[in-house]
Amino acid sequence: MSSYHNSARLSQARKVAIFGGTHGNEMSGVALVNLWTKNGAEIQRRGVETKPFVANPKAVEKCCRYVDTDLNRAFTPENLSAPGGDDLPYEVQRAQEINRMFGPKGSPEAYDVIFDLHNTTSNMGCTLILESSKDHFNLQMMNYIKKAMAPASCLVLLNEHPLLKYSTSRSVAKHPVGLEVGPQPQGVLRSNIFEAMRVILKHALDFIELFNEGMEFPPCTVEAFRVSERIDYPRDTNGNIIAMVHPNLQDCDWEPLNPGDPMFQTFDGKTIHYQGSGTVYPTFINEAAYYEKQQAFVTTRRETLVASAIRKA
Numbered sequence: 352m353s354s355y356h357n358s359a360r361l362s363q364a365r366k367v368a369i370f371g372g373t374h375g376n377e378m379s380g381v382a383l384v385n386l387w388t389k390n391g392a393e394i395q396r397r398g399v400e401t402k403p404f405v406a407n408p409k410a411v412e413k414c415c416r417y418v419d420t421d422l423n424r425a426f427t428p429e430n431l432s433a434p435g436g437d438d439l440p441y442e443v444q445r446a447q448e449i450n451r452m453f454g455p456k457g458s459p460e461a462y463d464v465i466f467d468l469h470n471t472t473s474n475m476g477c478t479l480i481l482e483s484s485k486d487h488f489n490l491q492m493m494n495y496i497k498k499a500m501a502p503a504s505c506l507v508l509l510n511e512h513p514l515l516k517y518s519t520s521r522s523v524a525k526h527p528v529g530l531e532v533g534p535q536p537q538g539v540l541r542s543n544i545f546e547a548m549r550v551i552l553k554h555a556l557d558f559i560e561l562f563n564e565g566m567e568f569p570p571c572t573v574e575a576f577r578v579s580e581r582i583d584y585p586r587d588t589n590g591n592i593i594a595m596v597h598p599n600l601q602d603c604d605w606e607p608l609n610p611g612d613p614m615f616q617t618f619d620g621k622t623i624h625y626q627g628s629g630t631v632y633p634t635f636i637n638e639a640a641y642y643e644k645q646q647a648f649v650t651t652r653r654e655t656l657v658a659s660a661i662r663k664a
C-alpha cells in the first residue's frame with residue numbers, strides 16, 4: 352500500500368558508472384576504480400550494472416590533472432560535436448569517446464547515474480556535488496547518504512550557477528553525482544580519505560538497489576550549499592598573486608564568513624577583509640588546482656532543497 356499517491360514515478364537506475372581519474376592526480380578515485388576493476392564484488396547490486404572506469408588514463412599515467420585541457424570542463428555541446436578527430440586536444444577526443452560510451456548526453460540511452468570521484472586539497476571533508484536542484488532522484492539519494500553517514504557529516508554542494516557551472520564528465524548521465532573528498536594532496540593517497548570515499552559509494556549504491564526494488568522514498572528536505580561567487584586572489588597589475596588565504600580562513604571550509612572577516616594576508620602582512628553582503632560559506636579554500644582558474648575559494652549560501660516522494664515506475 353502506498354502512502355504517497357503522488358510519488359513521482361521514475362524509471363529504474365540500471366546503468367551506473369563510477370569514474371575515477373577524471374583528474375589524473377586525484378588518487379582515491381584512481382585507486383578505487385582500479386581496485387573495483389580487479390574485483391567488482393563490492394560494487395555489485397541486484398538489478399544494476401555498475402561499471403568502474405578510468406576517465407583520463409593519459410593524465411593518470413602522468414599523474415597530472417590533465418594533458419591538454421581540463422576533462423571536467425570539456426563536455427560542452429561544441430566539443431562533443433567537434434570534427435577533427437586526431438587533431439583535437441586529447442581530452443576533447445576523450446570527452447567524445449566517453450560521450451559515445453556513456454551517453455549520448457541528454458539522450459534516453461545515456462547511463463542513469465555516473466559517480467565521478469574527485470579529491471581536493473581543501474579541508475572540505477565528504478562532499479557530494481549536484482548540478483540541479485530539481486533532480487528529485489539525486490536529492491533523495493543525497494538525503495539517504497547523509498542519513499546513512501550520520502553522525503559523520505557529508506555535505507551537498509549545488510552548482511547550478513549560470514556562469515560558474517561547467518560541463519563535467521558526469522554530465523553525460525541522467526543523474527550526475529560528483530564526490531569530492533579532502534583534504535588530500537595531489538598525487539597522494541591517504542587511507543582516511545580513501546575509506547571515506549568508499550563508504551559514500553557503498554551508501555549510494557545501496558540507495559539505487561532499494562529504489563530499483565520498489566522502495567518508496569517519502570518527501571524530504573536536503574540542506575545544500577549553493578555556489579554563489581568565485582573569489583580570486585588579490586593580484587598586482589601583472590597578474591601575480593600578492594596575498595595568501597588568511598590563516599583564520601585556511602581550512603575553514605563550510606564555516607560562516609561574515610563581512611569584515613579576514614580573508615587574505617598579503618606577503619607584507621596586511622589583512623584583507625571580506626566585503627560581501629551577508630554571511631557566506633566558503634569552500635574549495637586554497638584548492639591547488641584552482642590557482643590556474645583564478646579562484647582562491649568559492650562562496651556558497653545555505654539553502655534547504657525540497658525533494659518530492661519518488662518511486663520506481
Ligand SMILES: CC(=O)N[C@@H](CC(=O)O)C(=O)O
Nearest residue numbers: 374423469470471480529640
Ligand atoms: C578539485 C576539483 O577537481 N574539483 C572538481 C569539482 C567537480 O567535480 O565539480 C573540478 O573542479 O572539476
Ligand SMILES: [Zn+2]
Nearest residue numbers: 374377469470
Ligand atoms: Zn577533480
